[in-house]
Amino acid sequence: MESGVVDPGFPDQQQPPPAITTTIYFDKSYLNIRNIPAVLKAAVMVVNLIGYLCSAFSQYNNKAHSEWFCFVSMSGFWFSGILLLLYVLHVIEKFQKVPWLKVELGYCALWALLYLIAASVNIYRGGADSAAGFFGYVAMCIYAADAFLKFKAWRSGELAQGQRQMQQAPELASPGAY
Template sequence: MTSPQSPGWNATTTQTATRTTTVVSPQIRFDKLYIQTIPGILKAVVVVLNLIGFICIEVSRWSHHSRGEYFNFVAMCGFWFSGIMLVFYVFHVVEKFFRIPWLKIEFGFYALWTLMYLIAACLAVTFSPTAYTVAGFFGFLAMIVYGYDAFLKYNLIRAGAIAQGSRSVEQTTTVQQTTLPTVSAVTTY
């Protein structure tokens, strides 16, 4: 039975369609403007910080101490990974191979390297040579940059972005409302 206020029953159907468009350029090209973006600046800064920290440990006469060896391992792995990623972004290699989850790879490395630099810098500053203290300072700076970059990558992953190129998501919702005719109630005794 229908309620006395409505002439019939209402039926509502909702359809949602999502269309994702990814636009990338498959050509490798040099883009000097990438260095001026925030991710480009972060990569360039961290490459320099890694190199300075490595040099500080190497000029010390205690460079072969286990703390120095660990710090140099962290600094050189960070230097090479960040340097290679910087080159990949500047030459749009990342855009050419957009199906590789670059943001997840970078997020994982940067989050791990934030922790690795925390350990390496703490070990360096608690050792007495001045070169280790200076290296530890640059290690803490690198830790902050890696942590901030990991935070940015995490936000991009959550937003569904790709590393380079553009992705647009278009969502359309269609609502149809139909009124079915009233059925008279027959009462029998």
Template sequence: MADPGFPGRHTTTTTVTQTAVAPQIRFDKSYIRTPSGILKCACMFLNLVGFICIQCSGNHSYHSRGSYFSSISMTGFWFTGTLLAFYLFHICEKFYQIPWLKIEMWFCAIWTILYAFAAGFAAAYGIEAYSAAAFFGFSAMCLYGYDAFLKYKAVRNGEIAQGSRVVSKQTTSAQA
């Protein structure tokens, strides 16, 4: 007599994940033309221009609002620039075990919040140079937020920063 608790038909699914990366470090300028590369270049530009606006405000650049904005913009500039160099030279692909996308996602999310405060403080100060910096700060905030969203989707889909990851599923059905 058959076991009444076990179904007569069952399905087995096997998942195989293959990661294909090239471990050599090489320069590849085509990354700059990808959406992620364009976002990084645009963020670097906005960080730098916002920083210059604050520094051109004369004696007001030493105000706590200006110092905070300058710190946020320069940290964003150097971190984003370092990541851009890592992608251009395929360092992220060489060290694909490091969760680059999660690091970028969290950085971009945090910088979105920090830029919201920095640009808000700069806009409230009422000096023309600070108002211009606030514009570039709010623009950078939007780009960092969009980049965080893209990285979140990539992390959720199980992608890696560079290289390719192929997930194949094989389903078999059996009848008892």
């Protein structure tokens, strides 16, 4: 073997995968009505806000069940809003190493469970608390649907946003090189 020839199959000598060149930019096409994840995020934000207002203006707004509902609804509102903003600005695509689908799956499943508890406690109080409970059940259904879609996407190996970067196959040395 010649001293100047490097074995192309040696791991340290392989070509690195192409660099991800995504930039952060505003993409209004993400907010398209046909984009189901964006519609679900926007819908759950509206339902969270309506449920919060119903609970905050109820006659029992200083009771523990109402405060719990307000916590669940406002936390869901802000977290969903931040996620929507991250998708619109393509920040999700920039940080592809983060398992975004798993993060969102866990978040949506947890919030569906929290809304089940909060809405169930609020629904029997009557008045504005019953309305808050109704919107809590609607939010629970939206979060559960989003969790189901995230689970299907994760199981099929999809990315949360963007394209998977393909690695170039290393070139094989010709048999006469040795």
